[in-house]
Amino acid sequence: MDQRTSKIVLVGFMGTGKSTVSRLLAEQLGWSRYDSDEVIEETEGKISKLFETYGEAGFRDIESKVLVSLLEAKESSVIATGGGCVLMEHNREFMLKHGFVVALTADAEHIIERVKSDTSRPLLQGDIAANVHRIMEQRKHAYDFAHLRLNTTSLTPQQAADMIMKALQDK
Ligand SMILES: Nc1ncnc2c1ncn2[C@@H]1O[C@H](COP(=O)(O)OP(=O)(O)O)[C@@H](O)[C@H]1O
Numbered sequence: 011m012d013q014r015t016s017k018i019v020l021v022g023f024m025g026t027g028k029s030t031v032s033r034l035l036a037e038q039l040g041w042s043r044y045d046s047d048e049v050i051e052e053t054e055g056k057i058s059k060l061f062e063t064y065g066e067a068g069f070r071d072i073e074s075k076v077l078v079s080l081l082e083a084k085e086s087s088v089i090a091t092g093g094g095c096v097l098m099e100h101n102r103e104f105m106l107k108h109g110f111v112v113a114l115t116a117d118a119e120h121i122i123e124r125v126k127s128d129t130s131r132p133l134l135q136g137d138i139a140a141n142v143h144r145i146m147e148q149r150k151h152a153y154d155f156a157h158l159r160l161n162t163t164s165l166t167p168q169q170a171a172d173m174i175m176k177a178l179q180d181k
């Protein structure tokens with residue numbers, strides 16, 4: 011990890027709490043916070059529209075560019091990524107090089123409960139439960155590369171943030 015600046019990068023499946031926990035962590039650390047999905051929506055438009063117009067591959071290209079720019083910025087920050095950005099090897103390498111990468115996990119049933127009334131994730135629309143199970147199976151090892159894994163199934167977002175803070179102090 012580049013020692014000139016510090017970055018905490020949260021990765022994990024949709025609904026594991028990356029966006030939520032990143033807010034708490036950034037507040038606790040007094041660091042900036044970025045969420046790649048929010049940056050994309052501010053600069054390029056709604057994620058569902060981007061999937062419609064450019065397909066998933068087009069969205070991934072935009073996402074990778076945003077991720078690289080956030081990781082290269084010379085400031086300490088907490089970065090919440092979208093759940094699929096880990097699918098590109100280059101992104102995984104870049105995250106490991108520039109930050110402390112924390113993978114949030116949760117079991118499928120809790121994830122379904124957390125995301126079922128949210129229509130903002132195009133990959134989950136339709137039969138949300140079936141889509142969660144199918145994509146989780148496809149990505150079952152996708153988050154294994156992280157420096158740290160944290161199962162949030164029975165944690166509140168604050169407890170998850172506290173455990174990440176503790177891991178940083180013990181590092
Ligand atoms: N540890 C948790 N326990 C219960 N609900 C959670 C937890 N973390 C996040 N949530 C809720 O789950 C939903 C998805 O969280 P979010 O932070 O958007 O996940 P992600 O960014 O990983 O997709 C939100 O409604 C959030 O409030």
Ligand SMILES: O=C(O)C1=C[C@@H](OP(=O)(O)O)[C@@H](O)[C@H](O)C1
Nearest residue numbers: 023024025047092093094131132
């Ligand atoms: O896992 C994925 O492929 C995606 C996750 C989403 O972000 P969250 O993980 O924050 O839900 C968002 O980037 C997009 O809908 C695609």
Ligand SMILES: [Mg+2]
Nearest residue numbers: 028029047090
């Ligand atoms: Mg998110």
